[in-house]
Amino acid sequence: MTGITEQGGTDAQVLPGAISRGRVFAWAFWDWGSAAFNAVVTTFVFTVYITGTAFGDKDVISAQLGWALAIAGILVAVLAPVTGQRSDTAGRRKLWLGINTFIVVALTAAMFFVQASPDFLLLGLFLVAAGNVFFEFASVNYNAMLAQVSTARTIGKVSGFGWGMGYLGGIVLLLIVYFGFISPEVGLFGVTGDNGLSVRVAMLIAAAWFGLFALPVLLSVPEYRSSAATRRQRVSFLRSYVVLGQDIARLWRTSRHTVYFLAASAIFRDGLAGVFTFGGVLAASVFGFSPGEVIIFAIAANVVAGIATIISGSLDDRLGAKPIIVTALIGLIVCGSLVFLLHDGGQIVFWTAGLALTFFVGPAQSASRTFLARLIPAGREGEVFGLYATTGRAVSFLAPTMFALMVTIFGATYWGILGIMLVLLAGLLLLLPVKAMQDQIG
Known part of the structure; x- marks a missing residue:
């Protein structure tokens, strides 16, 4: 069977007992802590504040926030694969996870200085955008470390546990800062809320939490x-893009389903x-x-999403990631369609x-990572997860565009639900022909 060595990377030689439960929990706590940025900064608190x-x-301001995040997305799309590739080559995956994580921590703490005044809007937008860039860089290395804390038999359970910890950590932190x-x-x-102090202090709590x-x-x-079999020569940063192009071409030839x-x-x-x-x-x-x-x-x-994700991890290991993703996407489309059809209820x-509907979101996200x-070919986890981040950013306009387009055409907000469901359906149809690793022929 395929296993994970102490040094990381998929290898034909299994080291019995190499993966301890403590390391799995240690890895998953990063997901728990990262909810400080996902939930508190970008979703429910700071972006609502500014x-x-x-x-x-x-x-x-909403439009300006959109443009700031768009610029951040472009930077991630351009830089993530190369930064991931270079961490693979240099053998400094954990080092760069730490550096990028604590840059996000520092940027989150700096949000304390964004007072409730138009004079501080630019600072707030910059901190959110920069935080998104470095959070994505950190996520590339964090996702790549999944191979270091799991085996072929446990990778689904470990991924689901980590993603579920992220959801649950967000809940606990939201309850703390909100109440x-x-x-x-x-x-x-x-x-008090004077001059946005309550939100600004919440940012310090979030930074310390992460x-x-x-x-x-x-x-x-x-x-x-x-390993010696996967080690590659280090090159300059600009040369990394040439190597990246060659790697993508080779990936197309040798692992097309990736x-x-x-x-x-x-x-x-x-x-x-x-x-x-x-x-x-919509709510x-x-x-x-x-x-x-x-x-x-x-x-x-x-x-709901956190519990479902943790449960689905074991099913992932038994059934494979693709059945989990397909089932989750079908469930999402069915539930979303019910929300659309019964909107007058x-x-x-x-x-x-x-x-x-939220029951299926986490399992689809976690199983996508394990699939x-x-x-991924051995020794290229950082690079390919960098491409994972890039491809996600490259089409990040789809759901917002389809939502807005459907609302504009039909003149009612609930039609936006259908737009999102169409994006999920398109992804499902593209996924169906993709073969799992054991089915590929080269």
């Missing part, structure tokens, strides 16, 4: 060392992102949820069909 009326016209600082008129330590829970993986998991999967997953992952991105908008505008009810639903959705529809991990 697009508020204290900073100017909400529509104008401890943001919701009360006077929060913990006497913090920094603390990033330490276990850096202290417990050994640094990656490429390329197919990168394309398919880019599309359905954008649809998955759209489910959470526009879920709050408020179509089903009449108040802002408080949206946050309550968001917490419930993360609980009130909040009970969104609480049932909408919450059922790719099983396809």
Whole structure:
């Protein structure tokens, strides 16, 4: 069987007992901690704060935030594969995970200085955009380390556990910052909402949270060392792009279904992102949820997604990643279609069909990571997960565009649901012909 050596990378020689449960937990705690950036900074707290009326016209600021994140996405698309490739070659995967993680921690802490005034909007936009860039760089190395903390028999369970920890960590941290600082008129330590102080202090809490829970993986998991069979000569940064082009061409020749999967997953992952991105908008505008009810639903959705993801990890190892992804995408399309068709049914529809929809999001995300991990040629995990980040960014406009297009054509927000479902359907159809690793012929 194929296993994982102490030094990382897929290898024909299995080292019995090489992967300890402690290392799995250490690796998964990074996911738990990273929720500080995903949930608190980019989804529910800081981006909501800087697009508020204290900073100017909400529509104008939302557009500016979109442009800032678009620029960040372009930088990730251009740089992620090369940075991943260079960490593979240099054998410094954990080092760069640590560097990029603590840059994100520092940028998150710096958000404390973004006061509730238009004068600080540019600083806020810059910090969010820069944080996204370095978070993606860190994620490339973190995902590549999956091969160092799992075996061929446990990779699905480990990936699902990590992703589920991310959801659950986000819930715990959201509860702390929301009920401890943001919701009360006077929060913990006497913090109030004057001049955005409650949100700004929440950013310090988020930074400390991420920094603390990033330490276990850096202290417990050994640094990656490429084997003699996979070690390659180091080249200059610009030359890395030439090597990358050659590697993609070779990947096309030797592992074509890896390329197919990168394309398919880019599309359905954008649809998955759209489910959470526009879920709050739909809850408020179509089903009449108040802002408080949206946050309550968001917490419930993360609980459901986290538990489902952890459970699906074991099924991934037994059945393979592709059946999990296909089932999850079908479930998403069915539940999303019910939300669309029954939109006149009130909040009970969104609480049932909408919450059922979130049950399938996490398993699809986690199984996507394990499917790719099983396809990657040994010693190229960082590079290919860099391509994974790049392809995802390259089509990140699809779900927002389809959502907006359907709403524009039909004149009602609930039609946007159908737009997201069409993106998921396209990803599903592209995935179906892709063969799993054991079925490839070369």
